[in-house]
Amino acid sequence: MKLNKASLFALIAVLELASDTEQQLSTTDIAERHGISTHHLAKVMRNLVHEGLVQAVRGAGGGYRFSGNVKRTTLLDVIQLFETLESELDMPNQLNRNSNQIISELQSITNEIDELTKAVLDTITLATVLKNTQRRLGMMAALSATGS
């Protein structure tokens, strides 16, 4: 599986905003914090607003705020706003009739993989990712405190 840039930027932005649902951050704040393109992120943010996952707050000190349910929104909910995660077989236009059954079987295998991928992404909520991220940070802090 390869996530496209828009999905990845959307996940970063949504997780950043969902980590504190009271905070408002601008596109520049998020882009600078994560070293990603402001221009590209701006397009992603517009899409997230349109889908209701984040809310645009206007005026001085405005920005974006998370407006979804952090315990119910899954990684797949975000990713599917930007891509379908369907595997594709790069087939030539003119296929020999003998290849049909082989292609059908290969498609059923890639479908099984796709279903499994989606099942995993659709059960990991933003809250779970944030909790695991915090745990990771805690482990790193403990390691650096012990000097290992």
Place this chain on the structure above:
Amino acid sequence: MKEQISIRDAIASDLDAVISLDQVGPNEEKPAYWSGVFDHYVHRDKNRLFLVAESDHSVVGFIIGEVRAWEFGSPPCGWVFALAVSPDARQMGIGQQMFDEISKRLKQVGVTTVRTMVNRDHKLALSFFRSLGLCTGKYIELEKQID
């Protein structure tokens, strides 16, 4: 005010409460199924665990698990095969309390891995276990329709 939840071993008189919490399976088969489960898991031995969550003298959840050894070549591990929380008592941390308690008991009898199996369409249950740190394990479940 947050209600006090206690986790305790199931007893025979919990049968009706457990049946009413069970949202899975056909109603007509539940009494026979659960009688069998109670016979097998209530106060049998330390490797079989049947716990209930109680709030204000009512059973609001249950969890059942056991130690299984060498199935499919796996060293002894804990299996959680049933968990339910009353819809009225969800998002209060009861599922997590029950899972933590059964994990503690499993560890006391010497296992360090706990497994479960969930229908991939049961998103709420899968998200719950994910939130507790469970992830896809080393064993893959395979099945087919028998002709």
